Amino acid sequence: QKEVEQNSGPLSVPEGAIASLNCTYSDRGSQSFFWYRQYSGKSPELIMSIYSNGDKEDGRFTAQLNKASQYVSLLIRDSQPSDSATYLCAVNRDTGNQFYFGTGTSLTVIP
Amino acid sequence: GAVVSQHPSRVICKSGTSVKIECRSLDFQATTMFWYRQFPKQSLMLMATSNEGSKATYEQGVEKDKFLINHASLTLSTLTVTSAHPEDSSFYICSGASGRVYNEQFFGPGTRLTVL
Numbered sequence: 001q002k003e004v005e006q007n008s009g010p011l012s013v014p015e016g017a018i019a020s021l022n023c024t025y026s027d028r029g030s031q032s033f034f035w036y037r038q039y040s041g042k043s044p045e046l047i048m049s050i051y052s053n054g055d056k057e058d059g060r061f062t063a064q065l066n067k068a069s070q071y072v073s074l075l076i077r078d079s080q081p082s083d084s085a086t087y088l089c090a091v092n093r094d095t096g097n098q099f100y101f102g103t104g105t106s107l108t109v110i111p
Numbered sequence: 112g113a114v115v116s117q118h119p120s121r122v123i124c125k126s127g128t129s130v131k132i133e134c135r136s137l138d139f140q141a142t143t144m145f146w147y148r149q150f151p152k153q154s155l156m157l158m159a160t161s162n163e164g165s166k167a168t169y170e171q172g173v174e175k176d177k178f179l180i181n182h183a184s185l186t187l188s189t190l191t192v193t194s195a196h197p198e199d200s201s202f203y204i205c206s207g208a209s210g211r212v213y214n215e216q217f218f219g220p221g222t223r224l225t226v227l
Contacts, residue, residue: 032214032215034215034216036218041202042220042221043204043218043219043220043221044155044204044218045218046215046216046217046218049215088154088155090216092214097143097145097160097208097214099145099208099216101154101155101157102154103154104154
């Protein structure tokens with residue numbers, strides 16, 4: 001079983017719609033959770049961090065964490081073509097250096 | 112967020128030569144830095160984890176004598192690809208762990224290596 005699992009996609013949504021990206025993780029002791037955006041040919045960029053159960057909103061982005069279900073998601077409201085990228089879910093098992101990345105979900109926002 | 116730089120951004124070299132890539136944390140001290148490699152349309156692959164002042168920890172299958180990592184200070188780590196071959200051509204990305212409570216990783220912009 002992989003530490004972090006994501007649906008590779010591709011996920012396509014029309015411009016203005018809500019894009020929903022999902023991630024599950026295997027270690028119940030995981031402490032912190034991150035979403036990165038990676039454009040083609042570029043390095044990953046941190047867009048959201050979440051540490052507590054519930055929702056965390058930042059602009060058009062909302063991260064949702066459910067530790068009981070070992071599930072973390074990212075919602076992108078009012079999706080724009082510029083949101084088209086690969087979204088990586090990452091988990092830190094403790095406050096040390098045990099990071100695990102999912103393989104990423106490719107999102108395409110269709111104008 | 113915190114800023115990580117990498118140099119060079121692109122390098123083309125001949126087979127058999129060595130290439131050094133620098134990774135710097137510009138506005139934070141990175142006790143731990145990570146080196147990744149990414150082939151086209153594939154996911155990130157962790158190569159090694161380096162802690163300042165100690166030897167790097169390499170992932171299984173990564174040759175430590177070929178990919179030399181030095182983390183001499185809290186703001187600088189280097190990766191040297193020795194005796195490069197065409198199959199080493201890839202996108203190399205470093206990241207620094209913030210060291211804050213939740214220890215986010217911040218990535219450098221990457222170095223595209225092409226070995227002829």
